[in-house]
Amino acid sequence: MLRAKLILILLILFLCFPAFSQEKYNNVLLNSELKIKVLKFKDEINFKKAQQFFFQKNWDSTLVYSMKQLNSGKAKELADYCHFLRGSSFRELKLFEEAKTELNLISRNFTLYPLVYNNLAITSLELKDFKKSIFYFNQLEKLSDKDQKKYYIKSLHENLGLCYLHLKQFDKAEAYFLKSSEILKIEKDTISLIGSYNNIANLYYEQYKDNLAIPYFEKAYLLSSKVKDFEVKRQTSKNMAVVEENRNNFKKALIYRKESEQWKDSLNNQSKIWALADYEKKFAVAQKQKQIKVLEVENKLKNTQRNTLFFSSIGLLLILTGGVYLYAQKVKNGKTILRQKNKLDELNATKDQLFSIVSHDLRSSVNALKNSNSKLSATLETKNYDELNHLIVQNSSIANGTYSLLDNLLHWALLQTKQLYFNKESVHLYSVIQQIEYNYKPLLLDKSITFQNSVSKNIFIFVDLDSLKIVFRNLLDNAIKFSKENGQIIFSGNDIDSDFYQIIIQDTGIGMNENTINELLQEGELLAKKGNSEIIGTGLGLQLCKQMIKKNNGTFNIESELNKGTKMILTFPKTK
């Protein structure tokens, strides 16, 4: 009875050993094989997870994800792997029947089939189907030593021995156990060797060959003193105790049992120590966690500090660039203002000059009028009617001149202040020239100048009537002023193209040189030069003409020859 119990304990003990050791070694090959598959099927997330959980020994999750992978129906190549993972997981969960079913689903050409055999064999062993187990082990045994090593199949003989032991085929069991112990001795796997010795001892014990059994028990016991595993020590010493008990050597049995108890305590102590160590570890981890948190907070603080610094520096930079920009703007503005000031000064100077000339002109003409009037009254007393008429004509011409000067001044002022009313309309050129000439008839007659208007009577130009009159008035005035007695003034026209009409005002006067023409045609500034010749005026008239013509979209040009005459050439847009 005692023996039977002993064997049972031993069996359970040893069944765990081979299973454990094999699993550990198999992983290396399996691992690499699975990694390859994962890389090959990157998209199969379920499979990847299943294998991850498998290595983490999370069997339930492995089952879930491998099932998902199988259900997805994709990547048939992975099906065998999934079944294998599921079989192994079921076995680990001690659900041996399910394990068996899963493993049997794996196809024959699965690359790691020996591993399947191994699993099947162990599963059968667990299910106490020793014959089947032996069948599977035999399949493995057929493999060459090299293959066995490749698949990390170990404890094969040991397990076979166990099977035969259960089947009471002691000869075969003995042979396998001895073979196993030989191999283990060579491999110096002490713990397995102790197990092996124990198995052999049990075998003999079962057959009541105590003489053969006891040395193995002792061997096992002696070897166990070399290892640190308390469980093994306890087992061997307990075995020895049972042996001594059976030999009725109770004293020794007691010693062994005490030793066994001691090892059991040590085992318990060790567990306690481990638990304590575990607790300490956890504590240390918690401590570390706290430190990490503190560091994190510090980091955050540093980050915020850094950010603040960063942003404030950016802000400062912006302010600086803004300042530089504003300063540049200010400098630019200053320059513009200076330029404008200079221009204004210049314009103001021109204006001042103009005013001085105009007022001088006005003063002298009014003065002339005054003198002429006193002369007039003196002549009236003498009743010299011829002289009287002459003086009146002279007065009216002075008044006319002054009036046109004032008129020009008024229009110039209106133009400068942009107050001039300007309205373009269709204008009958011939009539306008006649209207202007009408006012100058006495002057023309006085100088015996013949006037000719040879502009076409069918021409209508599109201009502002009053500005056109100002232009003609000034040009005719000039032409008369610079003409000698018996001269000729001709207004003629040319149809230059479909849009413009050209008007030429030709006189037979004194003409002018190239310089004067250029000065007159110069853009912008008033001529405002009172030359030594009394004839040259302010230039205001021509300046006004130029601006008015420009405003009417016309052009202005002068052709002249000294002492032969001048041609003023104007173009204006025609009425469409």
Next chain:
Amino acid sequence: MDNINVLIIEDTLEQSDALVKVLTDNNYNVAGVAKNYTEALKLFYEKSVDIIIIDVFLDGKPEGITFAESINIIPHASKPFVFLTSSQDRQIFERAKLTKPFSFLMKPFNELEILYAIEMAVEKFYEQTNVFLSEEQNTVISNDSLFIKKKNSLKKVNLEDILYIEVEERYCNIVTEKEKFVILISLTKISDLLDKNKFIKTHRNTIVNTDKIEEIILADNLIILKGNHKINLSDTYKDFIKKMNILS
């Protein structure tokens, strides 16, 4: 052919006298001289007026414009205006401009300028520009009269007085009960501008005032007008008879 009636609104006697002289010299008929706004309105409604010459400033106030504005809002009452002004102030112009069509004359002006301005005002008012000064046409047609340029001045003929018009190339012979004269206008223009219900083509070159028809003798293709004028009726233009209300 009648003279044109001109209403002058001008407060300065000297200037209005000068104007009256120029106008009468050129065969215009001065309907009256108003010195202020109320006088102007009174004269405007009393007399028959064809053209109004308005000084913008009356007693230093722009009442001239006010007058123009007030007669402008009465339908069919408005007549061609000529504004007289001595200032080219933009503000005044902007206001005067609203009384369309707008013609103005800057003071001082000479005889030619005022005559030109009157002609322009008539042309602009009846929207028939570039007429009087061109060599192709000398008549502007309003809804009740013809304005004809004769020498330096304008003349007027009431459309009602016309019996018929005979076209010869660029000229038209206008025949009224009293007189007969020639104007310069093309047939197409004159037929466009005349009231088509009143003036009807009876022949390729004849337009007849239907009000003046006394008798139509279809057998002889003849139309007899007042004053026993006999006009030929061409077959092509007979259709107009259908439009007339024939008394039995």
